[in-house]
Every structure is written in structure tokens, then in C-alpha cells.
Amino acid sequence: MISDETQVGKDTITVLLIKKILEMSDEQQFTLFKQLSDPSFFSKSYGERNEIRKSYVNTVEFEAKGNKYQGISQDISGSGMFIKTNESMTEGSTIILHIPYKENEQYIKVPAEIVRKDSNGIGVEFLKKAE
Numbered sequence: 001m002i003s004d005e006t007q008v009g010k011d012t013i014t015v016l017l018i019k020k021i022l023e024m025s026d027e028q029q030f031t032l033f034k035q036l037s038d039p040s041f042f043s044k045s046y047g048e049r050n051e052i053r054k055s056y057v058n059t060v061e062f063e064a065k066g067n068k069y070q071g072i073s074q075d076i077s078g079s080g081m082f083i084k085t086n087e088s089m090t091e092g093s094t095i096i097l098h099i100p101y102k103e104n105e106q107y108i109k110v111p112a113e114i115v116r117k118d119s120n121g122i123g124v125e126f127l128k129k130a131e
Contacts, residue, residue, distance in 0.1 A: 031119060053077045061098040061107075064089065071121060073099075080112065084121040089114050095124065 021029060056076040060083055062069050071085030081097075089095075093114045098107040116123035 035118065053082075056081065058100055060100070062112075063096040063098075064093055074121070078126075080115070080123060080125040082121060082123050089117055089122050091115065091117055094127070097124065097126075 021032070024032065053075040054077070056073050058073050060071055060073045060081075062071070062083070069085065069087045071083040071087070074082045074084055091114050095112055095114065097110045097112050099110055100107055111127040112124035113127055114122050115125045
């Protein structure tokens, strides 16, 4: 790993990336290829965030199309969160999150849109309530 964050030449980064890719399993390489092939991977909404994310590991329930699901939140910000889940969800879908607070005794219901999904789970953006 590079310990000096000063300017690293493009060739050095390329060689390091190739080495990392060669260390991956075929499945990991394929997953990486799919992620890099997705046009949204390099978009602002995917890679750059305007809000600071904080670790928030907790069981989170959510509803979609009348069905109830469960996952483990990984992080949270003022605009969204990432939830580890094996559920097959669709980007663009609206869900209702049940976010626990007060030592998991009470929940806040928050509408959210699935803005990203990968093999680990879903990224959701909190929706503003209509006034």
C-alpha cells in the first residue's frame, strides 16, 4: 500500500490496480467489472457526497409494496443510509424505513428511495415529506 499521499504517478497507480485485480477471485473481478461498467458509478450521486456519513450499525426494518424486510444499517447521514440486506430490491423503489432509537424501543418511520444497490445491500436517500 502507498504510505505517502504525495503525488503518485499515473503509472504507479495503474500497476497497483492491476496487482490488486490479479489478487481477486474471478467472481470479485466480475463484480468489479460490473460496478465500473455502471454509468452511475462515477456520477456525483454515487461517488461524492455532500454530507458526512457516520457509522450506524443497527437492525433496520423496512416496508416495500406491502412486504416487510430487515437489514443491518452500516452508516447514516442527514440525507440517507446504507443497509446490508440480501433482499432483491429495485433502484428507484420507495420504501418506508423503521429506524430504531431510544435503545431500540421506539422507531421513526422515514420514507426513502433506493438510489443504489450492490451485492452487499442498498443505498437509500431519505425523502422529504410533502407539506
